[in-house]
Amino acid sequence: xxxxxxxxxxxxxxxxxxxxxxxxxxxxxxxxxxxxxxxxxxxxxxxxxxxxxxxxxxxxxxxxxxxxxxxxxxxxxxxxxxxxxxxxxxxxxxxxxxxxxxxxxxxxxxxxxxxxxxxxxxxxxxxxxxxxxxxxxxxxxxxxxxxxxxxxxxxxxxxxxxxxxxxxxxxxxxxxxxxxxxxxxxxxxxxxxxxxxxxxxxxxxxxxxxxxxxxxxxxxxxxxxxxxxxxxxxxxxxxxxxxxxxxxxxxxxxxxxxxxxxxxxxxxxxxxxxxxxxxxxxxxxxxxxxxxxxxxxxxxxxxxxxxxxxxxxxxxxxxxxxxxxxxxxxxxxxxxxxxxxxxxxxxxxxxxxxxxxxxxxxxxxxxxxxxxxx
Amino acid sequence: xxxxxxxxxxxxxxxxxxxxxxxxxxxxxxxxxxxxxxxxxxxxxxxxxxxxxxxxxxxxxxxxxxxxxxxxxxxxxxxxxxxxxxxxxxxxxxxxxxxxxxxxxxxxxxxxxxxxxxxxxxxxxxxxxxxxxxxxxxxxxxxxxxxxxxxxxxxxxxxxxxxxxxxxxxxxxxxxxxxxxxxxxxxxxxx
Ligand SMILES: [Zn+2]
Ligand SMILES: [Zn+2]
Numbered sequence: 350x351x352x353x354x355x356x357x358x359x360x361x362x363x364x365x366x367x368x369x370x371x372x373x374x375x376x377x378x379x380x381x382x383x384x385x386x387x388x389x390x391x392x393x394x395x396x397x398x399x400x401x402x403x404x405x406x407x408x409x410x411x412x413x414x415x416x417x418x419x420x421x422x423x424x425x426x427x428x429x430x431x432x433x434x435x436x437x438x439x440x441x442x443x444x445x446x447x448x449x450x451x452x453x454x455x456x457x458x459x460x461x462x463x464x465x466x467x468x469x470x471x472x473x474x475x476x477x478x479x480x481x482x483x484x485x486x487x488x489x490x491x492x493x494x495x496x497x498x499x500x501x502x503x504x505x506x507x508x509x510x511x512x513x514x515x516x517x518x519x520x521x522x523x524x525x526x527x528x529x530x531x532x533x534x535x536x537x538x539x540x541x542x543x544x545x546x547x548x549x550x551x552x553x554x555x556x557x558x559x560x561x562x563x564x565x566x567x568x569x570x571x572x573x574x575x576x577x578x579x580x581x582x583x584x585x586x587x588x589x590x591x592x593x594x595x596x597x598x599x600x601x602x603x604x605x606x607x608x609x610x611x612x613x614x615x616x617x618x619x620x621x622x623x624x625x626x627x628x629x630x631x632x633x634x635x636x637x638x639x640x641x642x643x644x645x646x647x648x649x650x651x652x653x654x655x656x657x658x659x660x661x662x663x664x665x666x667x668x669x670x671x672x673x674x675x676x677x678x679x680x681x682x683x684x685x686x687x688x689x690x691x692x693x694x695x696x697x698x699x700x701x702x703x704x705x706x707x708x709x710x711x712x713x714x715x716x717x718x719x720x721x722x723x
Numbered sequence: 724x725x726x727x728x729x730x731x732x733x734x735x736x737x738x739x740x741x742x743x744x745x746x747x748x749x750x751x752x753x754x755x756x757x758x759x760x761x762x763x764x765x766x767x768x769x770x771x772x773x774x775x776x777x778x779x780x781x782x783x784x785x786x787x788x789x790x791x792x793x794x795x796x797x798x799x800x801x802x803x804x805x806x807x808x809x810x811x812x813x814x815x816x817x818x819x820x821x822x823x824x825x826x827x828x829x830x831x832x833x834x835x836x837x838x839x840x841x842x843x844x845x846x847x848x849x850x851x852x853x854x855x856x857x858x859x860x861x862x863x864x865x866x867x868x869x870x871x872x873x874x875x876x877x878x879x880x881x882x883x884x885x886x887x888x889x890x891x892x893x894x895x896x897x898x899x900x901x902x903x904x905x906x907x908x909x910x911x912x913x914x
Contacts, residue, residue, distance in 0.1 A: 391813055394797050398811035483809070509843065517842050518813035523827065524837030526813045530823055531830045533816075535839035565832055591827060592834020596884060 366443055367475045368542065369681040373494020377663050378611045380542040380582065380681070381491055383444075384500040386508055387527045387536035388486040391516040395528035396481050401464065404481055408464045411480040414514040420507050421470035429453070430462035435699070438690035444491065445469055450482045476507060483528050484536075486511070495611070497539050497603045501595065524591060534591030539602045542571075543610065546581040546660045547617030550629070557610060564606065565589055571652075580652030580684065585610075622664060633661035641717050645703075646710040651687045655680055669720055679720065683713060728753035736833055794818035843880065 368381035389395060393407050416424055429437060429450055437451040446467050453463040465481035479487040488511070490504040518526040525536040532538075548554045558568050569584040585606070587598050621629045636657035640646075646654075659680045661667035669675055685691060687709050693700050696708050726735040733753035793800045799811030801819055810816065816823060828835050 389813060394812040395810060397807065397809035398797055398799060505840070508840075512842050512844060516844060519842050519845055520813075520816055520837075521841075522836055523816055523823075524839060526816055528809045530810060530816075530827050533827060534831065534834065534837050537839070589832050589834055591831040592836060592838055594839045594884075597838075 366685065367473045367493055368444060368491050369678060369685060370493040371678045371681050373492065373496045375607070375611045376494040378544055378614045379495040379607065380544055381493055382495055382497045382500050383489060383491045383540045383542070384497060384504045385538045385540075386486075386488045386504055387484040387525065387532050387538075388488065388508070388511070389518040389526055389528070390485050391518040393485065393518075396463075396483060396485060397528045404464045407485045408466060408481050410515065411478075411486055412466060412468065414511055415468045415478050415480070415486075418507075418510040418514060420510060421476060423471040425469050425471055426466060427469070428464075428466045430464055430466075435690050435693060439694060440467065442685060442688040442690050443474065445474060445477045445489075446479055447482060447487075450479050476503070478507075478511075484532075495541065495603065495607055497541070497599055497607075501539070501599050505595070531588075532590055535593070535595050535598065537590055537595055537598055538586050539598060540584050540586035541602070541607055543583045543585060543614070544581055544656065544659060545583060545610075545614050546656050547614045547621060549581050550621055550632075551617040553613070553617060557613065561585055561606075561610075566606065579649055580654075580656035582652075582656070582684075618660070618664060629664075630666055633657050633664075633666050637661060637667055640713050642714065643710045645706040646687075646713065647706055648687065648689065648709070651709055651713065652684060655684050655687070659684075675720070679716070683716065687713060726751045728756050730756045791822075792818070840884070841880070846880065 368383075371380075373379075373382075390407055390410060393399070393410075394403055396404060396407070399407070412426060416426060427436070427440070429440075429446065430453065432440075437446070440446040441448055441451050450465055450467065453465060463481065465479075467480065468478045470476035475491055477489050477491075479489070488504055488507055490500045490507070492500045520526055524534040527533050527536055545554060545557070548557055561568050565588055567586050567588050569586070571579045571582045571584070587602060589598075593601075636654035640651070640654050640658060658667060659677060662675045662677050662680055665674055667675055686695065689705055692705055692708055692712060695712060700708055727733070728735045729751050731753060733755070735751035736754050736757070791801045794811055794815045795818060796814035797811035799815055799818075801822065804810060804815070804819065810819075824835070
C-alpha cells in the first residue's frame with residue numbers, strides 16, 4: 350500500500366477543481382456535469398458481502414489496473430482507510446469521493462477499517478475512480494458547465510481501457526451487474542449540478558422538482574444522496590439504467606431534460622429583473638453586505654448568501670471597486686473553500702463549530718475585501 | 724409483447740412473480756391499479772428495493788422463503804437480500820433471477836433487458852461473468868484474445884453505437900449481426 354503523504358502536503362488540494370471553473374455551455378445555470386459508471390469484477394463477491402481478504406484483493410486488482418491503464422498523465426492514489434478524517438472530508442467536499450466511501454461500511458468486517466481507495470487524475474480532478482465503495486469500481490468524470498456528452502465520451506474510453514485489464518461482471522440480460530439491483534444495465538448515472546436561485550425566488554422550484562420526479566429523475570442536494578439542497582444548488586440525475594442505451598440516457602438528459610430547466614431559470618432571472626428589480630437588488634446586496642461584514646457564519650448561511658451573490662454577479666448587480674463585473678469563479682471557489690474541512694486546512698488546525706464560524710466569516714471577508722473594496 | 728392489467732383493460736406496467744405454497748403466482752397491473760394495491764413505483768434508491776422485496780415476499784409463507792435455495796457461489800439467501808437490499812455476488816443474479824427479473828423491471832420503469840454497452844472481452848469470446856469464483860492470488864489478467872478479431876469487433880462496436888445514436892436502426896441491426904457472427908463459437912455465454 351502506498352504511504353499517505355502527510356496531511357497538508359497534497360498537491361491535490363491546491364488544484365483548481367474542474368467543477369468550479371464556470372466554463373462551458375450554460376455555466377450561468379449548470380455548475381457542472383457528472384457521469385458515473387458502476388462496475389464490478391467478475392468472479393469476486395460484491396463489496397457488500399466480501400470478507401476483508403476479498404476486499405484487499407479487489408482493492409489491489411482495481412488499483413493496479415486503474416493506475417496502469419494510462420488514463421491520465423498524473424494520478425494520485427489515496428488509501429481512504431488510512432487517510433485522516435480531515436483528508437476524507439476534503440475529498441467529499443471536492444466531490445471526489447462519496448460520504449459512504451469516506452465512512453466505510455460496518456456491515457461486514459475482519460477488524461480495522463474496510464480497505465478502500467480512490468484514484469484521482471491531476472491536475473484538474475476531472476476523472477476519479479473509487480474502489481470498494483458499494484461496487485468494486487465507481488468511475489466518475491466531471492466537467493464544468495453542461496458537458497454531459499464530452500464527459501460520456503471520456504468515461505466510455507476510460508471504461509474500455511480499464512476493461513482491457515479486468516473482467517467485468519456482466520450478463521446479457523441485466524447488463525453490468527451491480528451490488529444493488531437498481532443500478533444494473535448501463536450502471537450509468539448522469540447528473541448536472543444546477544444553480545436555481547431565480548426559480549426559488551419566483552416560487553417555481555417545487556413545480557420543477559415535481560416535473561423532474563415525473564420524468565423519473567432524482568433531485569438531490571449539493572453533496573448527493575441524502576444531502577440537503579444548500580444555497581439553491583441541486584443535483585439532477587437519471588434513475589433508469591436498464592432498457593435504455595447510454596446514448597439514449599445522454600440524449601434525454603442533455604436535450605430533453607436540462608435545456609428547458611436552464612431556460613426556465615433564465616426566464617425567472619429576467620422576470621425578477623424586470624418586475625421586482627428593487628426587491629431583488631435588496632436581497633442580493635444584503636447577502637453581499639453580510640458576507641463582507643459578518644463576524645460569525647455557519648455553512649448554510651454562507652452558502653445561501655453566496656448563492657444570491659453568485660446571482661448578483663451574473664446579473665451585474667454586484668461589481669468590484671472599479672465598477673467592473675466580478676469573476677464568478679471567485680464565488681464558485683468560495684462555495685468550496687468555506688466548507689468545514691477546507692476551512693480547517695486553510696487555517697492549518699482543527700476547529701470546533703464556533704471557531705469554524707469565526708474562521709469562515711474572516712476568510713470570506715478577507716477574500717472579498719481584497720477585490721471588491723467593500 | 725404487452726400484457727393487460729389483471730384488474731382493468733389498461734396495459735400492465737407492474738409485474739410481479741411470487742411463490743405461494745410452492746405455486747408460482749404472477750400479477751400484472753397497470754400503474755393506477757398497482758398504486759391502489761400499495762405498490763408504489765415512484766419511491767427511490769434502496770427504499771425501492773426494500774419495498775419491492777417486501778411486496779414480493781408478503782404473499783409467501785415463511786416455509787417457502789426458507790426453501791428458496793441460497794446462491795451457490797456466495798451462499799447468500801434471498802432472506803439476506805431482503806434484509807440488506809444488496810446482492811452478494813454476480814452469480815446472485817442467476818440464483819435469484821426469477822425474483823429479481825420482475826423486481827428490477829419495476830425499479831427500472833419497465834426496463835427488462837440491457838440495451839447499452841457490452842464489454843469488448845465478452846464480444847471477443849472470453850467467458851466473462853460466468854467465471855467460477857477464483858480463489859485469491861490469481862490477479863494475473865487473462866492474456867488478451869487475438870488482436871485482429873478483438874480489434875474488428877471493437878471497431879464494429881463503435882460503428883454500432885454511432886448507428887444507434889443516429890437512430891439508423893437497419894445499419895445497427897446489420898452491425899449487430901456482424902458482431903455476433905464474429906464472436907460466435909467463442910464465448911458460450913455471449914448469446
Ligand atoms: Zn389496471
Ligand atoms: Zn451470490
